[in-house]
Amino acid sequence: MAENTCRYRAGLRHWHPLLPTRQLRRRPLRLQLCGEPLVLFRTASGVAAAVREACPHRRMSLAAGRVRGEQLECAYHGWRFDRDGAVHCPLMPAAELRHHAFQVREAHGLIWLRQPQPQEPPQALPPLPSWPHADLLLAGITLHTVPAPLELTLDNFTETEHTTTIHQVFGFRDPAQVQLRVDLELNATRVWNSGPQKPFPRLFDAFIDIRPADAFANDWVTSFAPPLTVYEQTWRRGERLRRFRLRVVMFFLPLADACTQLTTLLYTPRVLPGPLHRWLAAPMVRAISTYELDLDVRALARLADLDPQLSPRSLGPFDRVLLENRRRIQAGYLGG
Ligand code: FES
Ligand SMILES: [Fe+2]
Numbered sequence: 001m002a003e004n005t006c007r008y009r010a011g012l013r014h015w016h017p018l019l020p021t022r023q024l025r026r027r028p029l030r031l032q033l034c035g036e037p038l039v040l041f042r043t044a045s046g047v048a049a050a051v052r053e054a055c056p057h058r059r060m061s062l063a064a065g066r067v068r069g070e071q072l073e074c075a076y077h078g079w080r081f082d083r084d085g086a087v088h089c090p091l092m093p094a095a096e097l098r099h100h101a102f103q104v105r106e107a108h109g110l111i112w113l114r115q116p117q118p119q120e121p122p123q124a125l126p127p128l129p130s131w132p133h134a135d136l137l138l139a140g141i142t143l144h145t146v147p148a149p150l151e152l153t154l155d156n157f158t159e160t161e162h163t164t165t166i167h168q169v170f171g172f173r174d175p176a177q178v179q180l181r182v183d184l185e186l187n188a189t190r191v192w193n194s195g196p197q198k199p200f201p202r203l204f205d206a207f208i209d210i211r212p213a214d215a216f217a218n219d220w221v222t223s224f225a226p227p228l229t230v231y232e233q234t235w236r237r238g239e240r241l242r243r244f245r246l247r248v249v250m251f252f253l254p255l256a257d258a259c260t261q262l263t264t265l266l267y268t269p270r271v272l273p274g275p276l277h278r279w280l281a282a283p284m285v286r287a288i289s290t291y292e293l294d295l296d297v298r299a300l301a302r303l304a305d306l307d308p309q310l311s312p313r314s315l316g317p318f319d320r321v322l323l324e325n326r327r328r329i330q331a332g333y334l335g336g
Pocket of ligand 1: 055056057058059060074075076077078079
């Protein structure tokens with residue numbers, strides 16, 4: 001069995017939201033997490049499960065297999081796999097073989113996955129990450145794949161200096177006018193940004209009551225087990241807080257050394273009455289957010305190299321928290 005040499009492999013002990021629930025049907029899917037190739041499948045009774053991709057017999061990809069009842073059957077010689085990794089070989093029914101299985105949960109419209117740790121008692125299963133959401137409506141879940149390491153991807157989403165140049169709607173007019181505050185905690189970093197909203201195309205404000213001259217505040221907290229940032233974005237005109245606000249919950253999943261997935265949940269207040277919110281406002285928020293995240297991905301795809309080292313001398317005021325995030329990734333996510 002090829003050894004997983006990904007430098008994020010220790011992160012597999014945390015829960016990761018890998019896929020929206022609706023995207024997993026009966027066909028097994030090949031995915032990757034922290035350098036570990038795996039196959040996600042849904043049994044006939046609807047339970048999601050995941051096992052290591054390579055069949056332990058002769059290495060056929062189990063993504064080529066098919067679900068039979070509560071088991072996944074290998075396409076090559078028909079060995080079958082239970083959700084918990086028990087292996088059934090038709091020619092060796094008495095053999096007690098096991099394959100590597102992952103723990104899988106479904107919650108918040110997502111499929112979560114982690115690798116059980118050696119000697120871990122079942123009651124030690126860590127809880128899923130939580131975030132505030134009961135006060136707002138889910139406008140959508142998006143997935144983006146970034147061709148860059150975890151640290152460089154998180155860097156991009158931990159400063160607002162680039163919002164002036166890279167973004168079209170959500171951002172600041174001028175970084176020099178942004179008030180910035182950073183609070184460092186043992187297991188989290190908090191950042192507050194406020195300043196004039198940048199100009200944006202007018203179509204947007206037909207649905208949403210923010211205006212280009214508003215004061216924009218983008219505050220967030222980043223935690224690291226797994227890496228997760230919860231952004232609170234609000235707008236005000238003078239003292240009056242706009243009704244529209246956006247909460248962005250973004251998980252950073254290292255798929256491999258130089259590939260990171262963003263799993264993003266978007267929350268807003270009800271913007272339009274009744275079903276109009278679901279039919280018009282939510283898709284619009286989803287489309288604009290997806291577009292803005294595409295711009296981030298495009299910027300990260302243009303990095304000249306993927307060295308995650310930072311040179312402290314060349315960091316600006318918006319970048320100070322990046323070094324702190326590095327330390328917490330090492331301690332909180334990778335565990336050492
Ligand atoms: S390779 Fe899977 S059963 Fe033989
Ligand atoms: Fe951005």
